[in-house]
Amino acid sequence: MxxxxxxxxxxxxxxxxxxxxxxxxxxxxxxxxxxxxxxxxxxxxxxxxxxxxxxxxxxxxxxxxxxxxxxxxxxxxxxxxxxxxxxxxxxxxxxxxxxxxxxxxxxxxxxxxxxxxxxxxxxxxxxxxxxxxxxxxxxxxxxxxxxxxxxxxxxxSETIDTEQTKPFIKISFSSLFKIGITSNYLRSFALLIAFFGTIYENVQSYMRANEIDGEKFDTYIDKGLAMYSITIFILILLGILLLLNLGRTIIKYFDFKITRQHQSLLLSYGLLNTKNTIIRPEKVQIVSTSRNYLQKKMDTLTLKIRQASGNADQEENDKQAITIPGCSEAERDRIMALLFHKIPEQGVALVPNIRRLLVGIILYLFVPLVILFLLYTYTVLPIAEYLIFVPLYIVFTGLLLYFGFRNNRLFVTDEFIICRKGVWDIEHQIIEPHKIQAIRTSQLFWHKNADIGSITLYTAGGTISFHLGDFSKIKELVNVWLYQVETTPKGWM
Amino acid sequence: MEHYKNRSEQIPIFETIEIDTDRNTATMESFTNTSIDTRQLPRFEAVDFEPLQADYKKVIFFNTAVFALILIGILGAFLLINPDMVFGTVLLIGVLAIVIVIIMTLVIALVSFRKKGFAFRQHDVLFKSGVIATTITVIPYNRVQHVALHEGPVSRKLDLATIEIFTAGGSGSDIRIAGLRREQADRIKQLIMVKLIEEIPSIASENNEVPPVKLTDDEL
CATH class of the missing domain: 2.30.29 (PH-domain like)
Known part of the structure; x- marks a missing residue:
């Protein structure tokens, strides 16, 4: 042509x-x-x-x-x-x-x-x-x-017609289904709130424009949402949430195929819009896997791959990350083997200091409760009615803090650095030491005696941070990583 | 491992540096793969940090003075609009607030100036800063993307310059060293340039791909 x-x-x-x-x-x-x-x-x-x-x-x-x-x-x-x-x-x-x-x-x-x-x-x-x-x-x-x-x-290699090569991994419909009903609860909830919020607002402004009594409308809503119907409403909401999530996942990732092209991976997916993306192992900076309790039971997880983007903005990086939903553990290992030439293992674990948990408890439990108590005793705000929610808040926040603390680990081997974090969705961020661009350690002056501090590893595809770990150990690791980066013949891209 | 040293560098004059082109072959021959005794590695935390030039304090004073003038200007404009408040408590509170803000700014700036320090080792550059939290940033030379040299109008009068070292790790990982002698900054730039040339062949031989290295020289 x-x-x-x-x-x-x-x-x-x-x-x-x-x-x-x-x-x-x-x-x-x-x-x-x-x-x-x-x-x-x-x-x-x-x-x-x-x-x-x-x-x-x-x-x-x-x-x-x-x-x-x-x-x-x-x-x-x-x-x-x-x-x-x-x-x-x-x-x-x-x-x-x-x-x-x-x-x-x-x-x-x-x-x-x-x-x-x-x-x-x-x-x-x-x-x-x-x-x-x-x-x-x-x-x-x-x-x-x-x-x-x-x-x-x-x-x-890129010029070879992709359609002739056989897919290396195919994500089945059932895997997508599993991921669809178990992930992103928080995000779809926020979306739903935003959606109903805008509708409610629009309806209200319309009512106001038509001089319908806004107060009447409000009381009407209050009546309509009496205690028993709230439960039903929430159930329906949850149902919609699940369906929305499921639909979104399936439409976006339908017929997910991963094809090998020499050293690269070619992904193609989508029901309405078909998308094609290429992953080059040498460009990959961070690979992260994420799954929650339900997904673990069903042997399914989401893989996210961040390539070198030349983009400083962490949020932009997140948007550019390539997502592979619904991998089984075996499929994850095959992809890892291709990207890293071996399967990452967790090595020595670094544990955050107990102070991390204590600080969380003070910030999110102690301080709000003290403020609430002060408001309760010194103002006339109708707080008493809502006091039943206090134990609920304590239990919920306590659990969040505890699991967040328990899941936070930094695993280090000679070849990999794995940061585990998350409360419900547990994420493992995996990088190879030679992808590190810069290392930053940080220590607050009142942490000096306790010998705890934080570390951030910068790569071209985003950063990895670990806070309030054993600072001597961190410094030792930094020296090893610097040695690895400075003597490696491998490039970061 | 025995070949890996990471002592602090004397920032040299450009001509005295010899580029060791045999370095790669040498390391290949002596390549071993025994486990690393991590305690024998050079320790980044034990490095002596070099302070910034004391002259840079003048820049801090100048900047604070400009800031103070702006605040006084705002207060003056406010009083011009409300002339009846000139002798009121507003004037007193305003002046007091400005004095406190200026003193705070100055103290924080001076303490943070004292806390800053840099070190150039054989394989990486370190920068220390921070008042409440002590932060140390380390960039290995073989990850440097480009180096920039700045000179502000005030700095130029004082013969000072700023060096910025960029990596591909985003703006959070960049090092910015203000308050260097102009000549010192020049030499640092040359040092990094030489280090880049020294370090890159090892990458290029493996990957056939030389990362882009730019050296910019702003405001010269």
Whole structure:
């Protein structure tokens, strides 16, 4: 195929641009749209309809212009991949072929429907996807990917068509099901609260706008949620929570396949949007496994892989982490063996000092209870009614603190450093010493006599911290790690 | 192991450093794999830290003075808008608050200045800081991404400079040493440069991939 002449994407790709732009507009305006929906009856129907039609036409024109103005080609002379795009602001993106690190072919739901593929081009240096061709045929995508990666001498392996090799690990539907119903309780709960919160707020502002007595509405709600129905409500809430989680997990990770490509791992997954990602063992910085009690009983866990991103922000790093849900222990070991060339074992354990537990108890149990007591004795706030919750709080927080303390360990062997932490979901973060970029030890002055202190290990994929351990032991370990980093022939990437 | 020493370095003049190109082959031949006696390793905690230049205190005084002027300016503006309060308690409280804030800032800055120290060893650079918690950051030379040298307007007058050493481990792991003699900073930069060249072949031979090393020289 000839890529030297500027060419456009597939014509049906207009549909992709259309839905993308439309989605963006709706996402930006959704609170207004919800209010309009409530007020639909009062609005001038003709105006609404013409408005919607106008919006459609506008988006369609934008989509068409996006399609018209988007051309891409390879400049052989300068060894560059060049994209021209933009409706109002014209942009020209030029990427040196040898700087291209990764080319992945993805498919969103819309793209799947109309049979086109997106091509993402990653370069060294920036963390953002630098160039995206959004709608090309599969054949063209494959050919372009091959052509783009020719510039990278070290990685001929990437050009092999992946679909012919057999998957190395396949995550079955039942594994996804197990993970789906047992993970992320906290996050889905927060999502649910946020969701109901916004709805409640919107309804209220609508009511206010329509001069319905807000107080009446509140008391109505209070009555509706009498004691017995609260239980039912919570049960329903939990049910929705489980279903939501399950649905999200399955849609996101459906048909999860891991294929081996020489030394790299190629992941592809997704029900509506198919995603492809490549993991290169030499780029991997932190591997973490996470599972809770239920998942342990069902022999399933979630693997997270953090690659060198060149990104300082820990949160950004978390977002970029590659997740492999629903691995069994055997599958985890196979992936570990491939990434590390051996299976990490826990070695000597470092235990946090008991003060860590005590500080937690003082901060989260003692101080709040003292404040509550003071408020109870010196103010007229109606605290007495809520005092039944106090033992509940003590037990719950106490358990959280205790398990958090008990699970916190730092395991060290010659080849691996493993940090275990978590209360319910227990996470093991695994790094190899030669991936360390910098080490920071820290000691509060009143911990000097007790000989306890903290350590943070920085890698290009995030940090690992361990607090209030035996400081002499930590210092000894730091010396070993420095020795390992400074004499190793292995690079961190 | 016997070959691994990590003594503090005299920060040398560039010309005197000899790059030991045979280093890799030498270590290959003497490669052993016996278990490490961790107590025999060089101890990072036993390093003598070099303090910052005393002149840097002047920079601290200057910065505090600027900060004080800003606070006084705010108070003055407030009094201009409310002229009837000029002789009231507001003025007294304001002045008192400014004095306390300035003294606190100055004391903390001076203590933190005294607590700071750096050390260059054969294979890594160490930086110590912190008033309440003593923090020591260690960056091995073979993990350094780039080095930058800064000179602020005040520092330049005092012949001071700042060295920043970056790794791929994110902003939390970077070392920033302010209050160095300009000439000293230059030599440190050269030292790290030489160390980089010295350390990198061992990586490159294994991986065919030389990590990008940039040396920037800002504000020169």
């Amino acid at each position: 000839n890529f030297n002449e500027p060419q456009r994407q597939s014509l049906v790709g207009i549909l992709v641009m259309f839905t993308d732009t439309f989605q963006r507009i709706v996402r930006g305006l959704w609170p207004i749209l919800v209010i309009w929906l409530f007020k639909f009856n009062e609005l001038n129907k003709a105006l609404v309809v013409s408005g919607i039609v106008g919006l459609f036409v506008f988006v369609a024109i934008v989509a068409y212009l996006q399609y018209r103005n988007f051309t891409f080609y390879i400049d052989d002379k300068n060894e560059e991949f060049i994209i021209h795009k933009g409706v109002l602001n014209k942009t020209r993106i030029a990427i040196k072929l040898q700087k291209i690190q990764q080319v992945t072919i993805n498919q969103s739901f819309i793209q799947k429907l109309i049979g086109v593929y997106a091509l993402d081009v990653d370069t060294a240096g920036t963390q953002k996807k630098e160039a995206v061709v959004r709608a090309v045929s599969h054949q063209l995508a494959q050919a372009l990917k091959m052509r783009l990666l020719e510039g990278e001498k070290n990685n001929e």
